[in-house]
Each structure stands twice: as structure tokens, then as C-alpha cells.
Amino acid sequence: MKPSLIIFSLLTLALLVWGFHQAIFVAPTEATMGDIQRIFYYHVPSAFAAFACFFVNLAASLAYLKTRNARADALALASAQVGVVFCTIVLITGPLWARPVWGIWWTWDARLTSTLLLWLIYVSYLLLRRFSHAGSMPVLAAVLAVFGSVDVVFVYMSIRWFRTQHPQPVLAGEPGSGLAPEMLHAFFINLIAFSAFGALLVWVRYLLERQQQRVEELHAHAAVGGAL
Amino acid sequence: MVAVELQQVTKLFGRFAALRSVSAEFLSGRCYAIFGENGAGKSTLLRVIAGLARPTSGKIIFPGPQETLRQTIGYVAHASMLYDELSAMENLRYFGALYGIQNEQKMAAAIRAVGLDPNLERHVGEYSQGMRQRLSLARMLMHDPEILLLDEPFSNLDVASAHEIAELIRKLRDQGKTILVVTHQAANLADVANQSLLFSQGQLLRIESGIAAANSGSSTREGAAR
Amino acid sequence: MSGLFHITRATLAKDLRLEWRSKDATNGMLFFALLVVVIFSFAFEPTAEEARRIIGGLVWMAFLFASTMALNQSWARELRNQVLDGFRCSPAPANALFLGKTIGNFIFVCLLEVVVAPLFVVFFNLHALGDVFLLIPLFLLGTWALIVNGTFFAAMSLRTRTRELMLPLLLFPISVPALLAMVGATTAIFTGESSPSLPLKFLAVYDIVFTTVSLLLFETVLHAE
Numbered sequence: 121m122k123p124s125l126i127i128f129s130l131l132t133l134a135l136l137v138w139g140f141h142q143a144i145f146v147a148p149t150e151a152t153m154g155d156i157q158r159i160f161y162y163h164v165p166s167a168f169a170a171f172a173c174f175f176v177n178l179a180a181s182l183a184y185l186k187t188r189n190a191r192a193d194a195l196a197l198a199s200a201q202v203g204v205v206f207c208t209i210v211l212i213t214g215p216l217w218a219r220p221v222w223g224i225w226w227t228w229d230a231r232l233t234s235t236l237l238l239w240l241i242y243v244s245y246l247l248l249r250r251f252s253h254a255g256s257m258p259v260l261a262a263v264l265a266v267f268g269s270v271d272v273v274f275v276y277m278s279i280r281w282f283r284t285q286h287p288q289p290v291l292a293g294e295p296g297s298g299l300a301p302e303m304l305h306a307f308f309i310n311l312i313a314f315s316a317f318g319a320l321l322v323w324v325r326y327l328l329e330r331q332q333q334r335v336e337e338l339h340a341h342a343a344v345g346g347a348l
Numbered sequence: 349m350v351a352v353e354l355q356q357v358t359k360l361f362g363r364f365a366a367l368r369s370v371s372a373e374f375l376s377g378r379c380y381a382i383f384g385e386n387g388a389g390k391s392t393l394l395r396v397i398a399g400l401a402r403p404t405s406g407k408i409i410f411p412g413p414q415e416t417l418r419q420t421i422g423y424v425a426h427a428s429m430l431y432d433e434l435s436a437m438e439n440l441r442y443f444g445a446l447y448g449i450q451n452e453q454k455m456a457a458a459i460r461a462v463g464l465d466p467n468l469e470r471h472v473g474e475y476s477q478g479m480r481q482r483l484s485l486a487r488m489l490m491h492d493p494e495i496l497l498l499d500e501p502f503s504n505l506d507v508a509s510a511h512e513i514a515e516l517i518r519k520l521r522d523q524g525k526t527i528l529v530v531t532h533q534a535a536n537l538a539d540v541a542n543q544s545l546l547f548s549q550g551q552l553l554r555i556e557s558g559i560a561a562a563n564s565g566s567s568t569r570e571g572a573a574r
Numbered sequence: 575m576s577g578l579f580h581i582t583r584a585t586l587a588k589d590l591r592l593e594w595r596s597k598d599a600t601n602g603m604l605f606f607a608l609l610v611v612v613i614f615s616f617a618f619e620p621t622a623e624e625a626r627r628i629i630g631g632l633v634w635m636a637f638l639f640a641s642t643m644a645l646n647q648s649w650a651r652e653l654r655n656q657v658l659d660g661f662r663c664s665p666a667p668a669n670a671l672f673l674g675k676t677i678g679n680f681i682f683v684c685l686l687e688v689v690v691a692p693l694f695v696v697f698f699n700l701h702a703l704g705d706v707f708l709l710i711p712l713f714l715l716g717t718w719a720l721i722v723n724g725t726f727f728a729a730m731s732l733r734t735r736t737r738e739l740m741l742p743l744l745l746f747p748i749s750v751p752a753l754l755a756m757v758g759a760t761t762a763i764f765t766g767e768s769s770p771s772l773p774l775k776f777l778a779v780y781d782i783v784f785t786t787v788s789l790l791l792f793e794t795v796l797h798a799e
Contacts, residue, residue, distance in 0.1 A: 185794065240747035247743055251734040254362045256798040260730050263791050267723075267748055270787055274751035274780055282758035282773060336363070340404075343365040344358055344550075398663045401799060418665035429660035431588070431651075433595045438588075445584035446664040448577060471595075487660070 125323065132320045135313035142306035150303075156220045161306055163213040165314035166206045167235060173203030173318060174238065174269070181265035184258060190333050193258040196265065197249065198325035200242055202318060207239040230280045237275045241268040350411060351376045351495055351526035352397060357406035359392055359550075366392040368550040369406065376494070379517060379527040381537045383562045384547030390530040391426070393547070394497040397528070398423040419447060422493030426500050428480045429487065432473030436483055437466055440490055447491035458490040459483070463512060477504035485513070496520065496527045502536050510536050534562035578673075581666045585674025590681070592651060599647035599682060603640045607690045610636040615697040625698045630760030633694055634716065634753055640690075641683050641720050642745065645728040646738050648679050653732065668793035676725040676788075683717050703766030712759050712770065715777040719752035720745075722781065726788045730795055752780050 143161035150157035176199040184192035214232045215225045226232075245268060249261045299307065352374045359367040367389045374380060382390050395401045397408060398421055410417055430439045440455040449455070456466040462482040472480060481504050488496065498517075502510045510533070518540045521527055529537060534544075537559055544561035546553045554561055593599060614632050652658040661671055691713075694700065702709075724745050731740040759773035 237750055244743045244747050251736050251740060253733050256733040259794060259798040263795055271748050278751035278754040282754040339363045340360050343363050344368045400659055400663050423663050425656060427656035429655055429657050433592050442584055442588045445581055446666040
């Protein structure tokens with residue numbers, strides 16, 4: 121294992137521990153919602169990490185379409201898988217938060233619903249990767265990633281504009297809704313911690329995928345009888 | 349004149365090597381017979397030249413410009429590549445459009461050249477296998493390609509029809525076309541094939557004159573040459 | 575450019591002729607859509623007011639499901655006898671095939687809608703309170719949104735193991751924004767409570783963007799191995 125990977129893992133672990141301490145013990149309890157509000161320190165950073173992963177997936181997919189380099193495909197896969205994991209965390213913590221606070225499991229909050237759609241799109245992306253014929257898979261997946269990314273913009277707008285029959289509880293609060301400075305502090309630490317955690321997961325997954333690709337290359341080389 | 353040249357072309361499907369570092373040169377005005385056991389890579393060779401499959405490594409070199417390339421290549425596969433619910437002329441009108449051909453006389457002439465009737469209204473789905481085979485050839489002849497790739501054109505044909513097609517191939521060869529024919533029935537190409545290539549397990553084993561390679565064993569491995 | 579137009583037209587003519595002769599897609603699609611209308615009528619017994627509010631969702635769901643049948647059939651036709659290979663090794667531009675197919679599918683689904691929509695009106699005793707004529711641009715824009723992406727994803731599905739299942743898996747999530755707009759506009763037109771102009775404009779933009787993306791990427795998909 122590379123030394124840089126080990127160092128980064130330790131750093132990430134330290135950030136996560138610090139973030140946990142801040143979120144659970146240091147940050148003050150929220151006035152109206154109580155302790156359940158602490159989910160906020162996980163819910164929002166997870167969302168941020170998920171979106172960052174999907175952005176990386178788009179970049180890697182475009183790079184693949186341009187260069188057909190296997191590394192780009194490996195990065196696309198890694199970022200999509202990790203992104204789906206973080207997305208799942210957002211979708212689970214959302215209802216867990218909403219239920220005690222507003223008495224409903226699900227809220228058609230524009231951001232939460234957009235996250236659900238994003239989750240659906242990227243799960244379909246992973247399914248496409250699984251079910252395609254091996255040769256065409258990277259290209260098809262990259263094309264779908266482009267479609268999905270373009271769609272995300274429309275998703276957010278359509279949910280905001282066309283599903284507003286009922287007043288909606290907004291989970292993370294409107295911008296400018298004033299977080300206490302200690303809360304903001306805890307929030308930012310967790311944000312950085314989760315970003316590092318996301319980056320670490322993508323990095324490790326990428327390395328794993330590269331290994332897999334190299335094994336396939338060796339098999340292919342053997343199949344040709346070393347004539348390449 | 350070299351019509352198409354392969355330089356160490358390899359084609360992998362996952363872990364399966366359909367073609368292994370195949371190098372060969374094909375000249376105009378020549379007919380090449382391609383023999384080999386099932387799975388030897390013969391069909392893959394034609395598909396790679398036709399542009400239906402991209403080589404994993406190696407190069408395929410054509411002398412002319414890139415834009416007109418597909419216009420000059422004709423491909424006949426084992427499958428008919430025809431719509432069963434359309435008649436012969438309707439099929440050729442569609443495929444003609446793909447090649448920029450609107451002249452119905454050309455289409456009718458191509459159909460006649462393979463021994464079929466252009467006025468037949470019957471849907472291709474009701475044709476016999478042999479008739480479908482011939483119409484598939486007509487589809488290719490219609491756009492007058494310079495390089496003809498035929499994958500088992502004699503299957504489903506009786507002796508007389510096979511002879512007619514072989515004569516047609518000879519005529520086309522004498523017009524300066526480059527013709528590659530994959531077949532299991534060597535006898536059909538006696539006196540028509542200038543050279544024969546023997547493939548085995550994705551490799552080009554030997555090249556002989558006439559149809560001699562059909563009878564060669566696969567014991568020795570020869571390099572690629574003209 | 576003229577090549578693109580002629581080949582698109584030839585592809586469209588060929589598909590219309592093939593469908594007319596075999597009626598592969600139309601029969602299945604029509605009967606399926608009819609079944610959906612009937613089943614929805616049994617499942618939901620809305621009052622007149624409720625009917626106006628839910629009809630948007632019901633109608634577009636029915637058309638979405640019926641469309642996937644047409645879309646799968648449309649490409650399945652190109653796999654028989656490896657006809658698609660015949661296209662791929664020709665000099666014809668890939669987008670001509672895409673446009674020809676998309677327009678063909680669009681026409682079929684529009685015809686389906688013309689037949690099925692009145693059935694909804696009958697079974698649910700619908701009476702629109704808003705501007706009914708706006709339903710025409712709505713149906714055209716909405717159907718195009720479903721069909722342009724549907725044709726593209728159906729082509730992608732050709733290279734998968736679970737071809738017919740893959741199409742809805744890919745199409746439905748991506749179509750959600752368009753569906754929300756279609757449903758929103760339909761509800762607005764029937765209830766007369768708001769203006770359908772925003773969703774209609776949204777659909778128009780959606781259509782333009784995704785048609786462009788499809789045209790840019792279709793060649794890549796067609797020649798992917």
C-alpha cells in the first residue's frame with residue numbers, strides 16, 4: 121500500500137473522530153428540534169460528498185468519451201459507487217430526521233427529492249454497467265452519465281416548480297436561517313471530514329478497479345499468446 | 349494495387365482472442381478464399397475490415413480517403429441483412445438510400461444479376477434460403493463496391509446456383525475488385541480464387557495459391573506474406 | 575445534409591411500411607393502453623373534482639408504459655437478420671437512423687394517444703375547466719420528450735443482456751422532470767386553477783436539450799461494440 125494512501129487514511133480517520141466529537145458533544149442542542157437535529161451534521165455533508173462524487177463521475181465519463189482511457193472508466197465506476205452510498209445515507213437520514221420533527225416520514229423537499237432522483241439515476245447507471253456486454257459497457261455508461269448529469273438540472277427545477285402544492289418543510293433550513301457559531305463550526309469540520317472520507321473511498325475503489333483491469337489485460341495478453 | 353492491408357490486427361472479445369496479430373495484404377483484381385475451422389476468426393476478419401468491429405490493436409490500412417471508405421466496401425454475412433416484411437425492390441430501395449443510390453434501374457439490374465426477378469412482390473420472409481442469399485448479394489452489388497467481403501455465400505445454394513455465383517465472382521474479380529470469400533466449400537472457388545488463406549484459432553497459418561490451403565494441415569505455422 | 579434528410583425519410587418510410595404490414599407494435603400497444611385505462615377506472619373511483627386532479631398522472635403513466643412497448647419493438651426489428659449491421663457498415667450517418675426511428679415512434683405513440691385519450695374522458699367523465707386546446711401542444715411536447723430519450727435508451731439497451739427490462743430502468747428516472755411538467759400542465763388545464771404555460775415552456779426546453787444531447791451521442795452508441 122502506498123504511504124500517501126496510509127497517511128491520508130489516518131488523516132481522514134482523525135477528521136471523522138474530531139467531527140463526531142464536535143457534532144455529538146460540543147455543538148449545542150437545537151432549540152426547537154432537540155438532539156435529533158444533530159443528524160444535520162451527517163445529512164448535509166453526505167449530500168455534499170454524493171454530489172461531489174457524481175461531479176467526478178461526469179468528468180471521468182467525459183474524459184473517457186474523449187480518450188477511451190481505461191483509467192477514466194475506473195474513476196467513473198469508483199465515483200458512481202461511492203456516490204450512491206453517500207446518496208443512500210442522505211435518503212435514510214432524511215426520514216429519520218423528518219419523522220420525529222414533523223411527524224412525517226417523507227417530505228417532498230426539493231433537495232431531498234432531487235437526491236432521490238439522483239440516486240435512481242445512478243443506480244440505473246450501475247445496473248447498465250452490470251448488464252451491458254463487456255466491450256460496449258464503458259462507452260454506454262459514459263453516455264448515460266452525460267444524460268444523467270444534464271437531467272439533474274431539470275430534476276431540481278421541476279420538483280421546485282411542479283410539486284409545490286403543499287407547504288414544504290425544508291430540511292436543512294433556508295440559507296441565512298442562522299446557525300449558532302458553534303454549530304457552524306461543527307458543521308464545517310464534518311463537511312471536510314466527509315469530503316475527505318469520500319475522496320478516500322473513491323481512491324481505494326479506483327485502485328481496486330485498476331487492479332481488476334490489469335488482471336483482465338494479462339488474461340487478454342495470454343489469450344493472444346503474447347503476440348501483442 | 350493494394351486494396352486493403354492488415355498490420356498485426358488483434359481482436360479480443362473479453363478474454364477470447366478472435367484474431368491474433370494477423371498481417372496480410374489484399375490486392376485489387378484478386379479473389380481470396382478463406383478457410384479454417386469454426387471459431388477460427390474468419391468471420392471476425394471480414395467484420396473488422398467491414399468496420400463492424402474495431403481491432404483491439406493493430407491497423408487496417410485502406411489507400412483511399414476516409415470519407416468514401418464505407419461506400420467502397422460491400423459485406424454479405426451469414427444473416428441476410430434484409431427485412432422480411434418487404435419485397436426485394438423495397439429492400440433495395442432502402443439500402444440504396446443508405447448508399448445514396450436512387451436509380452431503380454441499378455437496383456433491378458443487381459437483382460437480375462443474381463438470378464432473381466425484380467418485379468416479384470413477394471415478401472423476402474417467404475423466400476427460400478437460397479433466394480435470400482442471392483438477394484443479399486444483390487444488396488451488396490447494387491452500390492458497386494471495390495472491396496467485397498462474402499461470408500459463406502454458397503451455403504444454402506444448390507450446385508447450379510453455386511456455380512452461377514462463382515462465375516459472378518470471377519467476373520467481378522476480372523473487373524478489378526478485391527474479393528474475400530469465407531467458405532467451407534472450396535470446390536466452388538476452383539479457378540476463381542487466386543490465393544487461399546488458412547486460419548486457425550485466430551491466426552493466419554498459411555497462404556497458398558488457388559484453393560490449396562483448404563487441404564493444408566494446421567501443423568506448421570507460417571508467417572504472413574503476400 | 576441532404577443525405578441526412580433523404581436517409582431519415584427513407585428510414586421513416588421503411589418503418590411505417592413495416593409497422594403497417596406487421597402491426598407488431600400497434601396491436602400490443604393499443605390493447606395494453608386500453609387495459610390500463612380500464613384497470614385505472616376500476617382502481618380509482620374519483621369524483622369529478624378528484625378526477626381533474628389525478629388525470630394527469632394516470633394518463634401519462636399509461637402512455638409511458640405503452641411507449642416502452644413501441645420502443646422495444648422498434649429496435650427489435652433491426653436485430654432480426656442482423657439488419658442493423660447492414661446499416662452500420664454503410665456510409666449513412668447514424669443520426670439519420672436515430673431521427674427516422676424517433677419520428678416513427680413519435681407518430682405511432684401520437685396515434686395511440688388520439689385513440690386512448692378519449693377513452694379516459696369517457697371512463698372518468700372528464701370535463702376540462704381550463705383551455706382545452708393547450709392539450710395539443712402538451713401532448714406533442716410531452717410525447718416527444720418520452721420518445722426522444724426512449725428511442726435513444728432503447729438503442730443502448732440493444733447491447734445489454736436484459737434488453738427489454740433495461741429500457742424502463744434507464745428511461746423512467748431520466749424522464750421524471752418531463753413527467754412532472756406533463757402532469758403539472760395536464761392538471762392545470764383540467765382544473766383551470768393555474769396556467770400551464772410554465773410547464774409547457776419547461777417541456778420545450780427539455781425537448782430541445784435532450785434532442786441535442788441524443789443527436790450528439792447517438793453515433794457513439796451505434797458504433798460501440
